[in-house]
Amino acid sequence: MGTEVFDACVVGSGAGGGALAWKLARAGLRVLVLERGPHYRARDFFHDELAVCRRDYFVPNPARDPHLIARGNGAFERSADAWIACCVGGGTVHMSGYFFRMKSLAGWPVTLDALAPFYDEVEREIGVSTLLSHPSAAWIEAGARKLGLNAFPIRRAIVSSEYRGRQACTYCGFCGSYGCEVGAKSSTLETFLRDARLTLKPRCRVTRVLVESGRAAGVLFLDEKSREQRARARVVAVACSAIETARLLLASDVANSSGLVGKNLMFATLASGYGRFPRGDTSSDRLPFIDRAVEQAEGVILFQRPHPNPIFQAEKLAWNPSGPPAWGSELKKRMREFFHETRTLEWESFSDFAPHAGCEVSLDPDVKDPAGQPAARVRIGVHPDSLATSDKLAARAREIMAAAGALRQGQTSDERVYTVLQCGTARMGTDAAKSVVDPACQAHDVKGLYVADSSSFCSSGSAPFTFTIMANALRVGAGIIERMRKREL
Numbered sequence: 001m002g003t004e005v006f007d008a009c010v011v012g013s014g015a016g017g018g019a020l021a022w023k024l025a026r027a028g029l030r031v032l033v034l035e036r037g038p039h040y041r042a043r044d045f046f047h048d049e050l051a052v053c054r055r056d057y058f059v060p061n062p063a064r065d066p067h068l069i070a071r072g073n074g075a076f077e078r079s080a081d082a083w084i085a086c087c088v089g090g091g092t093v094h095m096s097g098y099f100f101r102m103k104s105l106a107g108w109p110v111t112l113d114a115l116a117p118f119y120d121e122v123e124r125e126i127g128v129s130t131l132l133s134h135p136s137a138a139w140i141e142a143g144a145r146k147l148g149l150n151a152f153p154i155r156r157a158i159v160s161s162e163y164r165g166r167q168a169c170t171y172c173g174f175c176g177s178y179g180c181e182v183g184a185k186s187s188t189l190e191t192f193l194r195d196a197r198l199t200l201k202p203r204c205r206v207t208r209v210l211v212e213s214g215r216a217a218g219v220l221f222l223d224e225k226s227r228e229q230r231a232r233a234r235v236v237a238v239a240c241s242a243i244e245t246a247r248l249l250l251a252s253d254v255a256n257s258s259g260l261v262g263k264n265l266m267f268a269t270l271a272s273g274y275g276r277f278p279r280g281d282t283s284s285d286r287l288p289f290i291d292r293a294v295e296q297a298e299g300v301i302l303f304q305r306p307h308p309n310p311i312f313q314a315e316k317l318a319w320n321p322s323g324p325p326a327w328g329s330e331l332k333k334r335m336r337e338f339f340h341e342t343r344t345l346e347w348e349s350f351s352d353f354a355p356h357a358g359c360e361v362s363l364d365p366d367v368k369d370p371a372g373q374p375a376a377r378v379r380i381g382v383h384p385d386s387l388a389t390s391d392k393l394a395a396r397a398r399e400i401m402a403a404a405g406a407l408r409q410g411q412t413s414d415e416r417v418y419t420v421l422q423c424g425t426a427r428m429g430t431d432a433a434k435s436v437v438d439p440a441c442q443a444h445d446v447k448g449l450y451v452a453d454s455s456s457f458c459s460s461g462s463a464p465f466t467f468t469i470m471a472n473a474l475r476v477g478a479g480i481i482e483r484m485r486k487r488e489l
Helices: 015-026 049-053 112-126 137-146 242-252 310-318 328-341 384-404 466-485
Strands: 003-011 031-034 067-071 077-079 151-153 199-201 205-212 215-222 228-238 266-278 292-296 299-304 342-351 360-368 374-380 408-411 417-423 449-451
Touching: 003 015, 003 215, 015 031, 015 228, 015 466, 031 228, 049 310, 112 466, 137 151, 137 292, 137 384, 205 228, 205 242, 228 242, 228 466, 242 360, 242 374, 242 417, 266 384, 292 384, 299 384, 310 328, 328 342, 342 384, 384 408
Parallel strands: 003 031, 003 228, 031 199, 067 374, 228 449
Antiparallel strands: 067 077, 151 292, 205 215, 215 228, 266 342, 266 408, 266 417, 292 299, 299 342, 360 374
């Protein structure tokens, strides 16, 4: 077994892990990043819906590396649900790039003022744009105005012009679910992890966080050839996603004196639909970005063009809210309307997901991953108040579509939970009996053990929170650097 020594070992390379590793390396620390997935480059990305979106290009095959998912009181089943991405850059590689700042941190032991400079730092370092949008945005703006609402431009983590040696967006439209073949998407792969001052090891699966005398000592991991290795470090930061971070902490039997690791799991409450509009001028059909949102007390409604994936769109067109899927002449009729006769605008609404006892992560007693570790067992439940809030947002979205002149409206799915947005399983707080980590995101139980992803969040907010993961990770990094300077770590 080989052993290397570092100042910090970061487990995971997504929004939290990538940002934290960059912050620490910039301060001169010797940093190791361990990522269980491959290290793709821009040249490895391509537009193939079957290969990229429906196979194991980004997420594991559940036949060999599953999550065990149960909804409500249902039975647990093998699934690829609630995986984000296993590759260098994590979910930021195939994100759509919607960037929102939290409007409130109610219940957090951290203030917005404390987080604000790190939001600014993220924007400056990676490049965040308010992109030129589709002419159809005018329909949404007009519909919102009729209802006394404001439809505002959305910031996207996509560069609209050359930025720090990265190419501008080519407006292909294949943002969500795909990697960016020109590097315009501001993933941690293309930004923070390009820093040559850190050591990045892909295809390395961490199996255990090591603790000695009450402080973090390093990790055990399997390298790309499945050989067990050990890395020693003064600081270990876990940033594997809320579900996988909880799984690693539980499997390591660390940081859980409160019994709360895996509890308070939150996702985003979701509703979605569409409006069909007159076809009109088709010259702008290839412009992908509408990028407008309306903010309500209950949450945020995003308006967008349909994703260009044809199989995905055909499945949505075939879907019926009550009854078997459409097929034959009925499906052809729907496809003709969608692809040729009308213009479609879609909406998604996001609202706060209340934590409760029916939503949590634990270890499955029977199913193991390829390293012999227990698979994550995830029970997904939604508090009734969250569903009611989501319903209010959905009603408002339909009102905006009607006011904008939609010829017809419909629902795109009956899914109420967006599992790619996940947080809360290692909650931060000042009371060690009621939280897992302190306000600096250091474990109450283990000195030098940090959580640097959304697992520490005390609320999900009412919009996609990737921006907040990055900002908080930089805040955590600043705290680690200061403690090391004072020789407290």
